[in-house]
Amino acid sequence: MNKKILIFDSxxxxxxxMNGLLGILPQLKKNFKGSFVITPYVKEEIINQPLETKRxxxxxxxxxxxxxxxxxxxxxxxxxxxxxxxxxxxxxxSFKAHGEKLKIFHDGEASCLALAKLLYxxxxxxxxDERTARLVIENLENLRKLFEYKLHTVVDLKYLKGIxxxxxxxxxxxxxxxxxxxxxxxxxxxxxxxxxxxxxxxxFKGCSIxxxxxxxxxxxxxxKL
Amino acid sequence: xxxxxxxxxxxxILAILRKAKNAFNHRDVFMLRDLSNRTIHSASIYQDxxxxxxxxxxxxxxxxIGRHDYVFYRDWKLFYxxxxxxxxKSILAIENDDLTSFREGIMNIRKAEHKLSGNLxxxxxxxxxxxxxxxxxxxxxxxxxMEKTAEMLGITLFELAQYAGKTGIPDxxxxxxxxxxxxxxxxxxxxED
Numbered sequence: 001m002n003k004k005i006l007i008f009d010s011x012x013x014x015x016x017x018m019n020g021l022l023g024i025l026p027q028l029k030k031n032f033k034g035s036f037v038i039t040p041y042v043k044e045e046i047i048n049q050p051l052e053t054k055r056x057x058x059x060x061x062x063x064x065x066x067x068x069x070x071x072x073x074x075x076x077x078x079x080x081x082x083x084x085x086x087x088x089x090x091x092x093x094s095f096k097a098h099g100e101k102l103k104i105f106h107d108g109e110a111s112c113l114a115l116a117k118l119l120y121x122x123x124x125x126x127x128x129d130e131r132t133a134r135l136v137i138e139n140l141e142n143l144r145k146l147f148e149y150k151l152h153t154v155v156d157l158k159y160l161k162g163i164x165x166x167x168x169x170x171x172x173x174x175x176x177x178x179x180x181x182x183x184x185x186x187x188x189x190x191x192x193x194x195x196x197x198x199x200x201x202x203x204f205k206g207c208s209i210x211x212x213x214x215x216x217x218x219x220x221x222x223x224k225l
Numbered sequence: 226x227x228x229x230x231x232x233x234x235x236x237x238i239l240a241i242l243r244k245a246k247n248a249f250n251h252r253d254v255f256m257l258r259d260l261s262n263r264t265i266h267s268a269s270i271y272q273d274x275x276x277x278x279x280x281x282x283x284x285x286x287x288x289x290i291g292r293h294d295y296v297f298y299r300d301w302k303l304f305y306x307x308x309x310x311x312x313x314k315s316i317l318a319i320e321n322d323d324l325t326s327f328r329e330g331i332m333n334i335r336k337a338e339h340k341l342s343g344n345l346x347x348x349x350x351x352x353x354x355x356x357x358x359x360x361x362x363x364x365x366x367x368x369x370x371m372e373k374t375a376e377m378l379g380i381t382l383f384e385l386a387q388y389a390g391k392t393g394i395p396d397x398x399x400x401x402x403x404x405x406x407x408x409x410x411x412x413x414x415x416x417e418d
Contacts, residue, residue, distance in 0.1 A: 004415065006415070010371075010372065010382055011371060011382070011386065014382055014383055014386050015386060017383075018383065018386065018387065028416065032416055045372065045382055046382070049381055049382075050381050050382075050383055053381060055381075055383070055384075056381060056383040056384075059383060097270045098270055100270050100271055102269070102270065102368070102369075103272055103369075103373065104368060104369045104370055104373055105370055105372075105373060106370060106372035106373040106375075106376050107372070108372045109370055109372055123415070125411070125412075125415050129386075130370060130371050130372075131365075131394065131395065131400050132365075132368060132369065132370035132371070132373075133370060134400075134402060135399075135400070135402065138402035138403060139402045142399045142400070142401070142402070143368060143399070145399050146367075146368045146397070146399040146400075147269075147367070147368045149399065150266075150269070150366065150367040150368060151266055151269060151270060151367065152266065153270075168411050168415075169403075169408070170408055170411060170412045170415075171408070173405070174405075174408050174409050174411075174412040175412065177409055177412070178409070178412050178413060178416060181413075203390060203395060204390040204391060205386055205387060205390045206371070206385070206386025206387065206389050206390040207390070207395070208394070208395040208400060209395055209405075210395050210396045210400065210401070211396055212396070213405040216404070216405050216406065217405055217409070220405075220406060220409065
């Protein structure tokens with residue numbers, strides 16, 4: 001039987017943590033018939049590394065609590081390391097500038113794509129606030145154009161095979177929009193004002209959402225809830 | 226180790242360091258910042274620690290000389306001397322194909338604050354941390370992932386996310402993929418029974 005699995009990249013959890021919005025996750029999980037999962041690589045980035053610095057210790061501990069409470073499952077599939085290395089190698093050898101391969105991916109995001117691939121057959125969403133991972137899945141050509149624009153040089157792209165290209169991606173923005181729709185966020189303003197406030201807060205803490213998208217999101221909430 | 230084999234585009238780096246020394250001595254903040262940005266292009270492609278270090282050092286120096294009041298601190302002259310000496314050391318090292326001395330010169334600028342005391346030391350330390358985060362944000366802007374960038378600059382993802390969020394990166398047209406209405410619809414559908 002197909003299971004619903006929401007895989008979280010570090011970026012989405014970090015954005016929520018830095019805005020004090022981690023609390024929406026237990027509420028969203030409560031009536032959800034599926035799992036929220038992270039990989040051991042993501043755990044390393046969002047808990048183990050920040051625990052070494054005082055500045056983000058609180059956020060790291062708040063995230064760790066969600067694991068302790070069973071909100072996140074850490075999924076360490078037997079083949080995960082191998083598939084993570086394969087995807088990282090694949091992505092990091094796809095773009096070339098001046099004959100050099102552009103190494104754009106690290107373990108965390110590669111492990112999320114690897115896990116999505118290993119869980120093929122289930123109903124999967126990836127939560128990622130990170131622009132590059134999203135472009136790798138949804139629009140490689142745009143990523144190539146971005147490199148050319150920023151590097152002022154020709155960038156070659158070798159099309160990627162073996163990447164879960166049909167994977168659907170959401171961000172902390174859509175999770176918060178849903179949480180607001182369900183009444184899990186209560187703020188004293190009209191719907192579109194609250195949505196604008198939440199989405200800009202997320203944007204300023206790293207969520208890759210444009211101002212144009214925030215305008216459109218406001219319109220959704222102006223129409224109806 | 227042979228510098229000309231190890232250092233990508235060493236002629237360009239030599240030109241950048243010469244201009245940077247001149248800009249530092251003439252308090253040309255914009256030139257230093259521009260040179261740092263140029264080095265970041267190279268760092269995005271080759272991802273070598275040398276280009277990254279130079280980009281961080283030049284950006285930090287641009288911030289430091291942008292604050293005229295620090296000239297009045299007791300240790301300023303010492304800092305100024307260390308920076309000039311280190312630039313000369315790295316420039317000469319490139320000319321002499323000496324990789325070890327080149328790296329020592331750049332490292333001496335990064336570690337110049339160790340020779341200082343009081344508020345100037347504290348300020349310069351902070352500027353170098355901020356410079357690393359700024360350059361990480363620039364690499365992210367160039368298309369590298371946040372995680373890759375944080376790893377290269379030795380900063381946490383939290384620091385990078387906070388900084389990148391204040392830039393115009395998400396508003397770039399290349400980032401457009403799926404309409405938000407569709408993404409929200411996918412989210413609602415996924416959470417339905």
